[in-house]
Amino acid sequence: MTKTINLTLKIWRQSGPDRKGRLDTYPATDISTDMSFLEMLDVINEKLTLAGKDPIAYDHDCREGICGMCGAVVNGRAHGPEKGTTLCQLHMRHFSDGDTVVVEPWRAKAFPIIKDLVVDRSAFDIIIQAGGFISANTGGAQDANAIPAPQAAAEKAMDAAACIGCGACVAACPNAAAMLFTGAKISHLALLPQGRPEAAKRAINMLKTMDRLGFGNCTNERECEAECPKEISIVNIARMNREFLMASFFSEEN
Amino acid sequence: MPLDAKIPGGPLAEKWDRHLFELKLINPANKRKYDIIVVGTGLAGGSAAATLAELGYNVKTFCIQDSPRRAHSIAAQGGINAAKNYPNDGDSIWRLFYDTVKGGDFRSREANVYRLAQVSNHIIDHCVAQGIPFARDYGGLLANRSFGGAQVSRTFYARGQTGQQLLLGAYSALSRQIADGKVQMFARREMLDLVVINGQARGIVVRNLINGQIERHDAHAVVLCTGGYGNVFFLSTNAMASNVTAAFRVYKKGAWFANPCFTQIHPTCIPVHGTYQSKLTLMSESLRNDGRVWVPKNPGDKRSPSQIPEAERDYFLEEKYPSFGNLVPRDVASRNAKEQCDMGKGVGKTRLAVYLDFADAIKRDTKAVIENKYGNLFQMYEKITAEDPYETPMRIYPAVHYTMGGLWVDYNLMSTIDGLFVMGEANFSDHGANRLGASALMQGLADGYFIIPYTIGGYLAGAELPDVSTDHAAFKETENEVQSRTDKLLAINGKRTVDDIHKELGLIMWEYCGMARNNEGLEKARNLIQQLRGEFWENVTVPGSGKDFNQSLERAGRAADFLEFAELMIMDALARQESCGGHFNEAYQTEAHEARRDDENFCYAAAWEFSGGDKEPQVHKEPLVFENVDLSQRSYK
Ligand SMILES: Cc1cc2nc3c(=O)[nH]c(=O)nc-3n(C[C@H](O)[C@H](O)[C@H](O)COP(=O)(O)OP(=O)(O)OC[C@H]3O[C@@H](n4cnc5c(N)ncnc54)[C@H](O)[C@@H]3O)c2cc1C
Ligand code: FES
Numbered sequence: 001m002t003k004t005i006n007l008t009l010k011i012w013r014q015s016g017p018d019r020k021g022r023l024d025t026y027p028a029t030d031i032s033t034d035m036s037f038l039e040m041l042d043v044i045n046e047k048l049t050l051a052g053k054d055p056i057a058y059d060h061d062c063r064e065g066i067c068g069m070c071g072a073v074v075n076g077r078a079h080g081p082e083k084g085t086t087l088c089q090l091h092m093r094h095f096s097d098g099d100t101v102v103v104e105p106w107r108a109k110a111f112p113i114i115k116d117l118v119v120d121r122s123a124f125d126i127i128i129q130a131g132g133f134i135s136a137n138t139g140g141a142q143d144a145n146a147i148p149a150p151q152a153a154a155e156k157a158m159d160a161a162a163c164i165g166c167g168a169c170v171a172a173c174p175n176a177a178a179m180l181f182t183g184a185k186i187s188h189l190a191l192l193p194q195g196r197p198e199a200a201k202r203a204i205n206m207l208k209t210m211d212r213l214g215f216g217n218c219t220n221e222r223e224c225e226a227e228c229p230k231e232i233s234i235v236n237i238a239r240m241n242r243e244f245l246m247a248s249f250f251s252e253e254n
Numbered sequence: 255m256p257l258d259a260k261i262p263g264g265p266l267a268e269k270w271d272r273h274l275f276e277l278k279l280i281n282p283a284n285k286r287k288y289d290i291i292v293v294g295t296g297l298a299g300g301s302a303a304a305t306l307a308e309l310g311y312n313v314k315t316f317c318i319q320d321s322p323r324r325a326h327s328i329a330a331q332g333g334i335n336a337a338k339n340y341p342n343d344g345d346s347i348w349r350l351f352y353d354t355v356k357g358g359d360f361r362s363r364e365a366n367v368y369r370l371a372q373v374s375n376h377i378i379d380h381c382v383a384q385g386i387p388f389a390r391d392y393g394g395l396l397a398n399r400s401f402g403g404a405q406v407s408r409t410f411y412a413r414g415q416t417g418q419q420l421l422l423g424a425y426s427a428l429s430r431q432i433a434d435g436k437v438q439m440f441a442r443r444e445m446l447d448l449v450v451i452n453g454q455a456r457g458i459v460v461r462n463l464i465n466g467q468i469e470r471h472d473a474h475a476v477v478l479c480t481g482g483y484g485n486v487f488f489l490s491t492n493a494m495a496s497n498v499t500a501a502f503r504v505y506k507k508g509a510w511f512a513n514p515c516f517t518q519i520h521p522t523c524i525p526v527h528g529t530y531q532s533k534l535t536l537m538s539e540s541l542r543n544d545g546r547v548w549v550p551k552n553p554g555d556k557r558s559p560s561q562i563p564e565a566e567r568d569y570f571l572e573e574k575y576p577s578f579g580n581l582v583p584r585d586v587a588s589r590n591a592k593e594q595c596d597m598g599k600g601v602g603k604t605r606l607a608v609y610l611d612f613a614d615a616i617k618r619d620t621k622a623v624i625e626n627k628y629g630n631l632f633q634m635y636e637k638i639t640a641e642d643p644y645e646t647p648m649r650i651y652p653a654v655h656y657t658m659g660g661l662w663v664d665y666n667l668m669s670t671i672d673g674l675f676v677m678g679e680a681n682f683s684d685h686g687a688n689r690l691g692a693s694a695l696m697q698g699l700a701d702g703y704f705i706i707p708y709t710i711g712g713y714l715a716g717a718e719l720p721d722v723s724t725d726h727a728a729f730k731e732t733e734n735e736v737q738s739r740t741d742k743l744l745a746i747n748g749k750r751t752v753d754d755i756h757k758e759l760g761l762i763m764w765e766y767c768g769m770a771r772n773n774e775g776l777e778k779a780r781n782l783i784q785q786l787r788g789e790f791w792e793n794v795t796v797p798g799s800g801k802d803f804n805q806s807l808e809r810a811g812r813a814a815d816f817l818e819f820a821e822l823m824i825m826d827a828l829a830r831q832e833s834c835g836g837h838f839n840e841a842y843q844t845e846a847h848e849a850r851r852d853d854e855n856f857c858y859a860a861a862w863e864f865s866g867g868d869k870e871p872q873v874h875k876e877p878l879v880f881e882n883v884d885l886s887q888r889s890y891k
Contacts, residue, residue: 016802032528036638039530042753049751049797049806057805059320061493063533064634066418067324089637114464115803122441125321129433133426134385138305138703141376141383145340148394158387158412161419165323194385 004030005097009044011056012104014113021113023102033093037080038063038070040092057116065089065229068164071171072117073104078168078227086166086229106167108176110214121167123213124181130209131202132185134194147193157191160184162230169224169232175216180224182210183240184232190243200251203243257510257861257876260664261365266882267347270369273665277708278715285310288714291458291473293445293500295322297417297695298678299479300424301702307431309707314471315428316443316460318495318808323425326481326493327698330417331538331631332401333409334695336374341398345406347371352883354693357403357583358658358686359835359851360885361513361859363878365665366683373704374696378410380703384423388412399627400543401691403583403890409692414538414630420695424702443469444808445500446736448476448507448674451728454719455504455674459732461740463808466801468733468740470724475673475710478504479702482657482679484517486816486823487768488753488760490654491523491536497812498819501661501680509669510861510874512662512682514819515827518689518836519769520655521547521587524638524648525607529757534653535638537610538631539691542580544615544624545648547571547591549608553598559609559647570594574846578890585688585836585849586890588652592769593847595651602649611647652769656694658685658836659826662861662876666709667701670861673717675710677701682859687835740800743810748793752806755790756813759783763820771827772840780824787817822862822871829873832856844887853885 007028014021026048031040038060045055061069065086072087074080080090095101103117111119149157161184169180186203189195195202218237225234262273280288288311292303295317303315317325339345350371355362378396382388388410389397398407412419431437442463449457449470457472483498484490505511522537550557551568570590572579580587591608594600601607616624621644625632632643639649660682667675667683678698685693722728766779790813798804833842833849834856842850851857858875865871 032530034527035530036532039532042532043530046751046753049795050749052797054798055806057803061319061324061495062326062329063494064329064535065637066415067319067326067328067493069319069324084633085637089634091637091640093640118803121320125323125429125432125439125441128323128426129429133430134383135430136380136383136427137308138301138380138427138707139376141379144338144378144382145395147382149390150394151390151392154387154390154394157385158419161387161412161422162415164418165321188387189385192385192387194383 002032002034004032005092005095007031007095008100010100010102013056013116015115017112017114031092033091035092036063036088037074037090037092038088057118059118060088063088066164068166071106071166071168073106073171075102078106078172079229084229084231106171108170110176110178111167111170119167123215124165124167124178126213127178127182127206127209128185131198131205132189134189135198149192153191157188160191160232160236161188163232164230166229168227168229170215172223172227173216174221174223175219177218178210178215179218179237179240180228180232180234182206183236186240186243187236190239199243200247203240203247207244257662257874258664259363259876260666261363262665266364266368269365270372274708277712280711280715282310286312288312289314289473290475290477290710291316291471292477292479293458294325294479294481294678295425295428296325296327296479296481296678297421297424297698298702299477300325300421300428301699302477302479302677302706303437304424304427304431305703305707306710307436313431313437314440314473315437316440316445318442318444318463320441322428322439322441323422325421326496327421327695328418329493330695331414331536332540333399333411333416333692334377334420335401335408335692336378336410336696337371337408338375338378340396341407343406345408349406350374350408353404354684354690355686355883356888357690358688359849359888360686360853360857360880361834361878362684362686364880364882369705370684370697370700373700376704377696377699381420381423384427386412386419386423399540400581402539402542402581402587403690405578409540411540414540414628417695420699445480446503446811447732448504449728449732450507450671451722451726452720454672454717456722457724457729459729459736461736464803466799466804468736470729470733472722472724472729474714474719475675477675477677477706477710478661478680479678480680482660483819484654484657486759486820487654487763488757489526489531489534491520491534494533497815499812499815502815502819504661504669504671504674506864507671508864509671509674510662510863511659511822512859512861513659513826514823514862515767515830515837516658516687516835517654518584518656518658519588519652520584521591521652522610522650523653523655524635525602525604525651535634536653536655537635537648537650539584541610541628541631544627545580545610545612546614547580547608547610549594549599549601559601559611568599575890582890583688583690588769589838589847591652607649607651609647610650612643613647616644656689658682658687658689662859666712667706668709668713673713675706677706687837740807740811743796743807743814744800746791746794746796748795750789750793750795752794752796752810752813755786755794756816759786759817759820762786767823767827770838770840773828776824776828780821783817783820783824790814790817825871826860826862829860830856848888857885
């Protein structure tokens with residue numbers, strides 16, 4: 001049932017990349033439990049604006065859990081307390097009247113803060129540029145049904161391809177590793193016949209790039225899988241490691 | 255200037271091939287001498303930028319989001335059409351062409367739509383080569399499903415995330431070109447104006463959204479792929495940053511805007527539930543493959559759906575349109591849902607909803623099968639409404655979704671400004687007065703992968719393009735205009751927020767320029783919009799500075815353009831005294847309440863030319879000539 005609740009928000013405010021940040025406290029009153037978390041922040045921002053104060057900066061776009069633009073650490077959890085849910089799809093019915101809610105940006109060396117809850121995730125784009133593609137120019141493809149792909153493999157590829165690149169895995173990992181993100185892309189392409197020709201090169205280049213960008217190492221904490229809003233499995237990390245090992249030992253790309 | 259669509263001669267099926275042969279070419283070594291700006295990295299922009307770079311052009315690409323992978327196209331759920339006829343159910347290029355022209359209520363260009371159907375098959379081939387994980391059947395071949403307005407299964411899909419997967423495909427191709435140094439990517443940039451020199455598009459002025467810097471970028475041609483303007487209604491299924499700004503600014507620079515009143519209201523969205531609401535969520539049309547739409551037979555019936563016996567339910571689409579049933583086109587489905595609610599048969603708290611029921615499908619196919627097909631959509635529904643659609647029917651209502659109108663382009667996708675090309679949802683070209691499901695993704699990728707790569711070469715090879723740089727006076731002047739507009743917005747310091755005013759605009763548009771329109775309402779809306787625009791420029795408040803990351807300022811600029819553009823929509827709706835597709839003027843309907851076209855007087859695309867200042871824009875008419883299909887009253891009975 002719809003009702004309204006009152007909360008105390010503690011939100012990370014930081015005016016720029018090199019500035020010092022701090023947690024500021026804001027009351028959130030008469031919040032409908034049907035609101036999404038971002039709609040709740042909209043309400044706070046409207047009030048701040050009318051009071052002549054600087055509204056809270058946060059990234060968002062689709063508000064449907066698919067673009068990967070939104071994200072913040074809510075009470076210590078990436079994207080908040082609900083499993084398999086992005087911040088934009090988190091609804092206020094999961095909070096109780098009187099709760100204190102702490103909201104912070106993703107924290108990782110590779111994701112510098114731009115303002116308040118907004119971070120720079122361009123490192124993810126650079127990882128993809130290192131090999132997260134199949135080198136097929138437009139125009140030369142044969143008929144789509146000429147390469148059948150086993151249904152089970154295609155489904156697994158889709159499971160991995162569902163990654164929205166939000167960065168929650170990095171934010172959740174004690175080492176700020178990007179293994180789940182990178183593993184998901186490597187797996188998606190390695191599972192499909194079209195992706196095999198470049199599989200070895202892809203694994204080597206993407207992993208090297210990931211290391212170079214300052215992401216941490218994987219120590220099997222499994223936090224990434226637990227916090228991933230798309231519930232991407234760490235099986236993808238294992239598959240990436242296998243691809244990498246095979247590439248390192250047996251491939252000509254080495 | 256007369257409107258010349260430059261449609262090649264010859265029989266319909268041969269036009270494109272013939273045109274390809276006739277287009278001038280640029281030799282591979284010379285392509286690197288040309289710089290091309292692509293604004294937008296959705297399906298249209300992402301695919302174009304990647305392909306142009308593969309060909310050897312130097313490409314500069316821009317987007318608002320922090321990464322090209324996040325363009326609004328990512329949210330497309332249901333699928334993409336192609337005339338593959340893999341299911342062997344009688345599909346063909348001709349049938350896809352015909353369905354699309356008819357679905358658009360005969361207000362699109364035959365030659366463009368035929369070409370779209372022709373290249374649709376190449377899109378699927380290319381996407382599979384890129385590794386898009388489309389759904390497959392047990393034998394490992396591609397699977398299809400059905401969408402509205404068609405009696406064949408021609409829609410390819412990747413669960414309920416087709417747009418995401420197609421966009422990630424284009425993004426991966428783009429990433430490869432970025433790594434190769436052929437594409438320079440500028441993310442978190444908003445194009446605020448076009449630079450025109452000697453009548454040719456030669457560059458853009460953008461705001462760097464991180465630090466507020468105004469930047470100039472030059473090129474030999476500009477390709478605009480900035481998406482649709484559905485957010486003029488504030489509430490829509492579009493992403494929050496979707497806007498009309500880029501399109502509207504180029505309109506003011508001389509690009510004509512076609513059919514702005516053609517907007518699509520999608521029948522299956524989660525109903526509005528509160529005034530704080532920021533957007534509406536689509537429940538994909540693919541759900542109508544298995545879901546049955548109904549309302550109680552008796553107005554005012556407040557029983558819960560499970561208590562309403564079969565005999566007291568009205569499956570109004572199946573009843574009224576036996577051959578297409580729940581899969582009638584969107585405009586028809588939306589209007590019928592509204593009609594039922596207007597009769598008092600709506601359901602839910604607000605009474606502005608109808609049921610979409612999966613009980614029969616679950617009984618027939620098992621829950622597991624339904625879950626496999628639509629799992630993520632059901633989950634999304636449950637997250638938002640806290641109701642389980644496996645147990646109780648979904649409640650849905652129409653919402654603004656897509657805009658068929660857009661910048662006028664010729665057969666080469668070039669606007670009325672030389673060297674300014676427009677693609678994807680931002681142009682007007684292929685969907686007439688109503689777009690069929692799964693055809694926007696098709697169009698975006700057709701434009702980007704398979705049309706612009708050829709037609710832009712034809713332009714560049716034939717145009718005289720003197721050297722210009724960003725030091726040119728036109729750049730300086732445009733930058734000044736942009737800067738002073740930003741300063742003006744920041745200086746108003748009034749008492750209402752941007753969203754507050756934008757919401758009010760949305761309500762006006764929804765009420766008077768939404769699913770049903772009439773002349774009196776449109777006139778009234780025009781007045782209201784003018785007043786609201788006055789209010790905005792006197793009483794809006796935009797906090798912060800222009801030299802900083804400032805999301806309020808971004809929204810203010812977009813809302814300001816919507817406030818002007820809305821009036822153009824109204825004028826277009828008033829000028830079109832007929833009903834067609836998504837444009838339903840109550841004065842023009844058949845006895846069965848279907849849209850009644852007036853082919854004698856309105857069989858044209860209306861292209862609006864900005865006349866400067868407060869002067870009324872001028873309308874130009876491109877007659878639509880149908881040589882291959884009969885203009886008929888659309889019937890889905
Ligand atoms: C919820 C939903 C579901 C849909 N499902 C389907 C479906 O199943 N099948 C189908 O065929 N269609 C579907 N559609 C429609 C389809 O998704 C869109 O029409 C299509 O993706 C538009 O693509 P585009 O490339 O033209 O623009 P967009 O994807 O909207 O991209 C616009 C790009 O332009 C950039 N941009 C915009 N303005 C500026 C500016 N001023 N400066 C710089 N950059 C700018 C943006 O950053 C973005 O990169 C759906 C639409 C919605 C809303
Ligand atoms: S805003 Fe797109 S995933 Fe949250």
